[in-house]
Amino acid sequence: xxxxxxxxxxxxxxxxxxxxxxxxxxxxxxxxxxxxxxxxxxxxxxxxxxxxxxxxxxxxxxxxxxxxxxxxxxxxxxxxxxxxxxxxxxxxxxxxxxxxxxxxxxxxxxxxxxxxxxxxxxxxxxxxxxxxxxxxxxxxxxxxxxxxxxxxxxxxxxxxxxxxxxxxxxxxxxxxxxxxxxxxxxxxxxxxxxxxxxxxxxxxxxxxxxxxxxxxxxxxxxxxxxxxxxxxxxxxxxxxxxxxxxxxxxxxxxxxxxxxxxxxxxxxxxxxxxxxxxxxxxxxxxxxxxxxxxxxxxxxxxxxxxxxxxxxxxxxxxxxxxxxxxxxxxxxxxxxxxxxxxxxxxxxxxxxxxxxxxxxxxxxxxxxxxxxxxxxxxxxxxxxxxxxxx
Amino acid sequence: xxxxxxxxxxxxxxxxxxxxxxxxxxxxxxxxxxxxxxxxxxxxxxxxxxxxxxxxxxxxxxxxxxxxxxxxxxxxxxxxxxxxxxxxxxxxxxxxxxxxxxxxxxxxxxxxxxxxxxxxxxxxxxxxxxxxxxxxxxxxxxxxxxxxxxx
Numbered sequence: 001x002x003x004x005x006x007x008x009x010x011x012x013x014x015x016x017x018x019x020x021x022x023x024x025x026x027x028x029x030x031x032x033x034x035x036x037x038x039x040x041x042x043x044x045x046x047x048x049x050x051x052x053x054x055x056x057x058x059x060x061x062x063x064x065x066x067x068x069x070x071x072x073x074x075x076x077x078x079x080x081x082x083x084x085x086x087x088x089x090x091x092x093x094x095x096x097x098x099x100x101x102x103x104x105x106x107x108x109x110x111x112x113x114x115x116x117x118x119x120x121x122x123x124x125x126x127x128x129x130x131x132x133x134x135x136x137x138x139x140x141x142x143x144x145x146x147x148x149x150x151x152x153x154x155x156x157x158x159x160x161x162x163x164x165x166x167x168x169x170x171x172x173x174x175x176x177x178x179x180x181x182x183x184x185x186x187x188x189x190x191x192x193x194x195x196x197x198x199x200x201x202x203x204x205x206x207x208x209x210x211x212x213x214x215x216x217x218x219x220x221x222x223x224x225x226x227x228x229x230x231x232x233x234x235x236x237x238x239x240x241x242x243x244x245x246x247x248x249x250x251x252x253x254x255x256x257x258x259x260x261x262x263x264x265x266x267x268x269x270x271x272x273x274x275x276x277x278x279x280x281x282x283x284x285x286x287x288x289x290x291x292x293x294x295x296x297x298x299x300x301x302x303x304x305x306x307x308x309x310x311x312x313x314x315x316x317x318x319x320x321x322x323x324x325x326x327x328x329x330x331x332x333x334x335x336x337x338x339x340x341x342x343x344x345x346x347x348x349x350x351x352x353x354x355x356x357x358x359x360x361x362x363x364x365x366x367x368x369x370x371x372x373x374x375x376x377x378x379x380x381x382x383x384x385x386x387x388x389x390x
Numbered sequence: 391x392x393x394x395x396x397x398x399x400x401x402x403x404x405x406x407x408x409x410x411x412x413x414x415x416x417x418x419x420x421x422x423x424x425x426x427x428x429x430x431x432x433x434x435x436x437x438x439x440x441x442x443x444x445x446x447x448x449x450x451x452x453x454x455x456x457x458x459x460x461x462x463x464x465x466x467x468x469x470x471x472x473x474x475x476x477x478x479x480x481x482x483x484x485x486x487x488x489x490x491x492x493x494x495x496x497x498x499x500x501x502x503x504x505x506x507x508x509x510x511x512x513x514x515x516x517x518x519x520x521x522x523x524x525x526x527x528x529x530x531x532x533x534x535x536x537x538x539x540x541x
Binding site: 233239243245250333335336337339340342343346350366 | 402406409419424432434
């Protein structure tokens with residue numbers, strides 16, 4: 001069979017202003033590359049903007065956005081309370097009965113109209129993700145084994161052990177994994193049958209950034225660590241302020257923290273003056289912040305790729321990640337662009353090293369940058385993506 | 391082969407070597423008591439679940455916890471931000487605090503007792519689970535030896 005020419009991307013939200021999900025960003029980037037490569041691409045998504053409420057925030061219909069033909073469909077009515085209660089139980093490692101799991105899927109984020117469209121339209125391939133949304137599962141079964149390609153963004157978490165997730169992976173023609181570690185996790189959880197597919201990832205475009213401009217705009221002279229993205233316990237963000245408070249108090253060093261992204265920051269009152277929350281910022285501002293930072297601090301254990309790590313490296317700065325995050329640690333080890341910590345004591349030593357030896361921090365950042373430019377150029381990713389579509 | 395992506399290393403700086411030397415330094419400092427500090431225990435409050443499988447860390451954490459478990463009711467500095475009658479307000483606050491300490495002393499001492507018992511229980515459970523794990527490892531090794539001897 002030749003290269004598929006009509007490709008649909010099914011994504012829970014349009015990754016525009018206000019939405020900062022990595023999976024959505026990845027799907028949009030792959031869609032834009034496929035369209036630029038000559039495929040007829042349609043981007044199917046919901047009218048929701050917030051991943052907390054999933055309320056329909058924009059009208060349904062068609063739009064041309066960033067070079068893509070986008071179709072917006074409404075999120076179907078659901079019992080969000082029932083979903084949240086079951087979701088909380090799964091997150092805490094509790095077991096669900098088959099009926100409860102069925103209720104969890106039924107009350108998750110779904111769009112009946114989108115799925116109906118998928119069944120009727122005649123796409124050669126349907127690319128969807130991430131794995132833990134009901135919409136993704138519906139798309140997998142609606143498109144069928146031959147046409148579906150899932151970008152799972154799989155994490156080692158209680159949700160991955162649901163019976164319905166294993167069923168979905170086994171029903172998938174191929175997965176497009178972001179890293180070898182993620183593919184191995186799928187194999188461990190679902191067997192060879194549930195881990196068919198290739199490691200594709202996402203290409204990264206180089207960018208210019210202005211560290212001095214960022215510092216001047218925000219009046220930040222002291223060294224700071226940066227976190228960009230959603231702030232929530234699953235991402236490990238409460239740990240950031242706890243570590244910052246202990247570091248400032250124990251070492252007496254003036255280290256600051258800058259956040260971009262959305263969500264609440266849990267921050268003790270005594271360090272609030274040393275934390276800057278910029279909220280949602282555009283890409284240029286984010287890249288400037290990365291270039292101005294001492295390092296990018298990524299406390300999440302549940303990452304399948306970590307786009308922000310790659311961006312930070314392109315900005316020439318090192319990263320600090322957790323030892324318990326297999327994918328991020330592997331990326332740091334492979335690139336020599338970052339350090340990993342098991343606990344606060346490691347963190348304290350590593351930050352002191354970066355503060356006291358700027359040449360080491362710069363060398364780590366430079367190594368990361370070289371790695372991204374060499375290994376994650378779009379040309380290489382395009383080849384892998386085309387192969388995964390066959 | 392996709393594995394190759396993660397095996398490529400960039401010359402010039404060796405992140406794994408840096409991490410290894412940092413861990414060596416942390417081990418030395420931990421042995422010298424540099425992290426026997428309540429602030430370290432507090433900083434790890436959200437990291438505990440992630441570190442359950444790390445035996446070395448549990449030792450380290452229990453040690454830090456021991457330092458932070460007893461509430462020191464005298465450890466409160468009385469301050470006054472008002473520029474006028476500062477001395478009067480500080481004295482007033484100190485008086486109120488002395489009364490509060492007197493009437494809540496029993497409550498705090500009971501809380502400290504409970505905290506101490508909880509930490510001791512945790513340490514006991516940890517020791518017990520380590521002993522059990524060591525015994526299981528021994529039994530597995532003995533079984534493996536017996537299996538190796540089979541034709």
